[in-house]
Amino acid sequence: MFIIIFTLGSIIYFLFINKITTYTTTQAIDGTWKMIYAEIKENDSIKIKDLTHTSFIKILNKTHFSFLNQNDFDSKQFYSGAGIYSLNGNKYTETITHTPMENIRGVKYTFLLKFKGDTLIQSGIEEIKGVKRKILEKYVRLDNSMSLKK
Numbered sequence: 001m002f003i004i005i006f007t008l009g010s011i012i013y014f015l016f017i018n019k020i021t022t023y024t025t026t027q028a029i030d031g032t033w034k035m036i037y038a039e040i041k042e043n044d045s046i047k048i049k050d051l052t053h054t055s056f057i058k059i060l061n062k063t064h065f066s067f068l069n070q071n072d073f074d075s076k077q078f079y080s081g082a083g084i085y086s087l088n089g090n091k092y093t094e095t096i097t098h099t100p101m102e103n104i105r106g107v108k109y110t111f112l113l114k115f116k117g118d119t120l121i122q123s124g125i126e127e128i129k130g131v132k133r134k135i136l137e138k139y140v141r142l143d144n145s146m147s148l149k150k
Contacts (some may be wrong), residue, residue: 018072029087029113033058033120033139042133058139060085065094081105090114103129111135 010071014025028147035056037051048055053072067142085092093110111124125132 028115029060029092029120030062031060032142033060034142035137035139036119037136037138039136040133041135042131057142087113 006119035049035051035058038051038056040047040049053102054069054077055072056067056069058067063084064082065085066080069078071077078101079101081096081101081104083095083097085094087093090113091110092113093108096104096106101104108129109124109126111118111122114121114123120141122135122137122139124135126135129134
């Protein structure tokens with residue numbers, strides 16, 4: 001009886017609990033991610049980012065991140081940034097150290113991360129120029145066979 005209970009417990013651990021803990025490590029977020037949804041709540045309004053003709057890519061390794069936003073038709077709307085991050089459980093804190101956008105250079109943002117299937121969900125508060133807004137962003141992991149384009 002003990003062997004059956006131990007075996008079932010081990011199976012449950014490796015199938016379910018072990019997977020949950022791996023999502024809280026930096027290995028789970030390492031890679032290239034494409035934004036598929038973004039919403040910004042500011043005061044009493046909600047704005048959904050139109051990604052129809054825009055590619056927003058986030059790249060993470062064990063210690064650093066970068067992001068690129070490219071409009072398909074207007075290179076003047078390109079922007080990017082990079083910096084360092086830390087991950088403590090599901091609490092992700094990034095500090096933007098490199099960007100031409102002076103209003104966010106040196107700024108530290110803390111977000112909560114959650115994984116749902118192949119989707120990385122990032123949510124939290126951004127404060128830019130004294131304006132606080134709540135963001136919700138969803139990304140899918142890109143592998144070598146996937147294009148950065150649509």
